[in-house]
Amino acid sequence: MRIPSKLKESLTFAIPAGGRSSRSGFTCPFSSCSSLSLPKDAPALAARLSRAADSKSLLLGMQLHAQITKWGFISDIFSQNQLILMYTKCSALKCGLEVFEQMPHRNLFSWTLLLSGAVQVGELELGLVLLSDMTRHRFLPNEFALGSALKICIDLSAFEMGMSIHGYAVKIGVERNPFVGSSMLNFYSRLGSIEEAEAVFCSVNNPDTGCWNAMAGAYADCGLGLKAVELVSLMQAKGVHLDEFTFANALKGCSLVGYDNYGRELHGLIVCSELGFSTSISNTLLHMYLKTGRKDSALKVFNMMHEKDIITWNTISLVKLYATVGRQIDAFRCLRELKRSDLTCWGSLVSTLVHHGCSDEAMHSMKRLMESGDDPDEFILGSIFNGCANMSSLHQTKSAHSLAVKMGHDTHRFIASSVIDAYAKCGDVQSARMAFDHSSDIKDVVIYNSMIMGYAHNGLVVEAMEIFDKMKLANLQLSQATFVSAISACSHMGFLYQGCLLFQSMKSEYGMEPSPDIYGCIVDMLSRSGYLVHAKTMIEEMPFPPWPGILRSLLSGSRVHGNIAISKWAYEKLLQLVPENDAAHILLSSVYSEAGSWEDAAFLQRDMIDKGISKSPGHSWIQMQ
Template sequence: MPERDAVSWTIMVVGLNRAARFGEAVRTFLDMLADGLAPTQFTLTNVLSSCAATEAGRAGRKVHSFVVKLGLGSCVPVANSVLNMYGKSGDAETARAVFERMPMRSVSSWNAMVSLNAHLGRMDLALSTFESMPDRTIISWNAVIAGYNQNGLDAEALRFFSRMLSDSSMEPDDITITSVLSACANLGMVSIGKQVHAYILRCGTPYTCQVTNALISMYAKSGSVENARGVMDQAVVDDLNVISFTALLEGYVKLGDMERAKEIFDVMSNRDVVAWTAMIVGYQQNGHNDEAIELFRLMIRSGPEPNSYTLAAVLSVCASLACLEYGKQIHCKAIRSTQEQSSSVSNAILTVYARSGNLPWARRVFDWVRWRKEKVTWTSMIVALAQHGLGEDSVGLFEEMLCVGVKPDRITYVGVLSACAHAGFVDQGKRYYQQMQDMHGIVPEMSHYACMVDLLARSGLLSEAQEFIQQMPVEPDAIAWGSLLSACRMHKNADLAELAAEKLLSVDPDNSGAYTALSNVYSACGRWNDAAKIWKRRKDKAVKKETGFSWTHIQNRVHVFGADDVLHPQRDAVYRTAAKMWEDIKKAGFVPDLQSVLHDVDDELKEEMLSRHSEKLAIAFGLISTPEGTTLRIMKNLRVCNDCHTAIKFISKVADREIILRDATRFHHFRDGLCSCKDYW
């Protein structure tokens, strides 16, 4: 155009704004000013709309200055646009000042202030502004209902919706229905959700995409997955999108029905990161760790870029399996994608290293993120140090946590009390137990009581532990009685063991560990007849003994071993190595602990049974599958027995290997014939 007037520029600004090309609209407006042309009210309202859409508060303030210079502040459409711009930019104070100076306040002005305060979570101001309105529209009611819903005040959202139906003539629209159904979903109130669904059918509210998604999500989150599936089957295909399918998928995941969840996932044509993450989290939460890792690998190859929730979930799988190498790879990916800065990801990385036995790297991650002063990070490190037998370091870090002003919670105290129990710090444990209540107002829970019983019992204070249990204000659980029973075995107190076992079985009749522990006590005291009676009693009650197994992760594969394992493809080589290892450590001075065998058989057979415990077979496999000097990392689902603990100390010295064993209660770091637990476990 050879000549451009204000109308031409305004048409371009309006067109770009309506085409959602907001940045270009703002730049065109600035070029218009550079041409020396004065904007009209239509130019200003549209460019302010573009600033609001992009939350460009800085550019919006410049436009506002032109509004003032041109004397258009009293123009209602322009003033409303200024108000909306500040609201969308999150500048509540300036928005309020603009609102107070408006000579005439339209309904849209009032609605803008209600929406702004509700969006920022200032529900008291939103409600007081709503109550002051001379006229209310459906937008006014929706702003308050949505504000309550989005700020976690779902019960208030439902009450306000009820008030809308009873106190006004307003008919809810699809936005109202969507917020109300979201509140029902968050509260798990499927009965009210069904009433809203019935209202939709009765009043003929249009089944928009938003309403359909909200109904599916409400039913799925409330556990009524079949109802959610029914809504989906009846919906118009064009109204179904990734949100609908993901909501249904998450409903099946919540029920643990991963097969149906996978069916939904497979038919989704456009899977976003939320759908992929939902499936991975579902596999992880339901114990399908291999499937979770395989799906994550597929996502890396052909899916969207994983977000922090995805990485945290798959890192949790790595921690469960102690897959250190794969955990390192994901750590590298988190660094490259800057997701490492996410609290959930960094804490998950710390946990992977800690649960894989690599405490130095766990500490390195902690030192990198500790400046955030998040209690979950401090707690994770305190627990990790305790599990690795570093009681002094765990307690020291707890004291440092208090000094820097990070307030501990109940889980932190479980960690530090556990550290005291594993290290034998009886007096400190008692002090922390009291401090938890007096200084931080934390009411003890069963986990804290169990830690105190464990602390006293491990230290040989069995009578005091029994007295503590009797004075507990709640009924002791299986963990508390189990801790006392385990200590009775250690200190060979058969009478108290009988009491603890009976109490444990009264709480958990199918607890095979109670029979095993009591039998161990009798065996340690040479009471073989009593031990046999316990085994017969277990057999008569058809209580299955928990099978012990160990596993190790080598060359991207998990290798699992049971006692006397005959299923492993390299069993012959494993048994030859295990036999040689047994003879070598005996020559080095190792004496088998025959009392660790619970069967009354001859000593030669006892020794053969001991040599084939699952952790010894896993170590033998590690010795033939890794280069010399490589650290071996072994996991076991049960507590390591006395014989294996002593044997592994000798193996670490004879084979010149560091061996890290994670059993059901803690880590043991074996090196040069010594264990990090100092034989106190």
């Protein structure tokens, strides 16, 4: 057999004193262990080898190997195959390969075991050699050998080779075997050919649970959550046995499409089944509830997990969950109970509080961290500055900035950009510019983008374009965010011509395809300036489906400029996406009222009442010194 050179060099493995490996026979260091009560017949030895393989006990396996050699069972194919199986399961492939090389006779099982073992430990080149050699020795690969070969194709992204193996399976008549079908559809889906995977699934005779699971998993892995859920529902309808992997795939599908009600039904089925709650099932349930916004249910699942005390990320998730549902006291308690509450846990708490608008609580959390004797890192400080920006709290921004300077984090790119953003959103453009000048030597795109957006936020378009020109002079690579900032500045001040030039230059000068955010800025700018037909055309021709924000921009511009036709078009499109959107009803009602169409305005207001849609109340707040 042609052994790959890399593996061949390491075939002579170390054996402790008293043992050696040679072509004439394998002698183990435990060959003289006569005190061990080991069986002296081949079937009993094979049974012990099977137990050693299942328990991954290499020590016991080597003892048994010595006995097999000592008692002359070296020519027994069954015993030798059990040795190969034991060594591969114990990740000792080189030992298994040595046994295989010394076998006077081999059967298909011998080749398949070694091929599967090679794939298991990542020796893909050896696996290909074995596949080639077994066919050269006139052994037709069985379903397990073909499954291992397809696994090699997945790991190597060898699509053409996998198709060849598929063709070979058809040639020898095993392509309809459920195990081969599962392997083939997994191969096609992992390499992005979901249509071929579906064709394979449909061709399998009487697909078993594993085959159904492979197809459902393929849908979930490709982001087709609805199809994964529908397939599992079909499994239920056909009476196919549902196992742990079925539920995992279905829950992943629910997470992708937000089907929390079906997810709860699956949770109930798991409770009623005999499967129990393994760590993987619990993790999938936890992820599903988090993705669908059911934080309290996620907490209940977490509290049921038996291994939560030893899984760090679960503990961190608990801190985030408590903070998310407004239970800050429990979050602090969880941190206190941790044996080692590192900065990652505190950072998770602070960022979650900021994300949910609890910026004051985030500041309090940072103070608690410092009281415990630790200093916040740059990521915690970055979250704090984001909170200051959200509250437009100049006093807290200055306090946090002083702390960052004291700790030496003020020149960190993440901190510098957050400081600029916070000052700008607090209306202190001068301090924002001072922070920018202090960190401009870093020559970082994110810092420049923050300054451009800061000027745009405060209506200083000329100054924003000055920073944009400085970026080009500094030979910095302009990003999508750079153009979003610059075009937003033009939009807010009505600089239509300059904004359109920037949009056109993305392709012509920089070879960049505008992102959805760019299109959103352009539509907003056109709508503000009264170019409503152009804005509508932009939405219809852009390479992305419209989203609520871009339609609201058009609807708002139509209200300002009194265009009823385009208002109705934007309103209808918006309701298709968010049927109970209060802004859509209110904006169109305002268009009708300002145009004197009082009956249409009254109809919309009655429609809102009938559908239970209420206007979100406005609010204002002041900061006390």
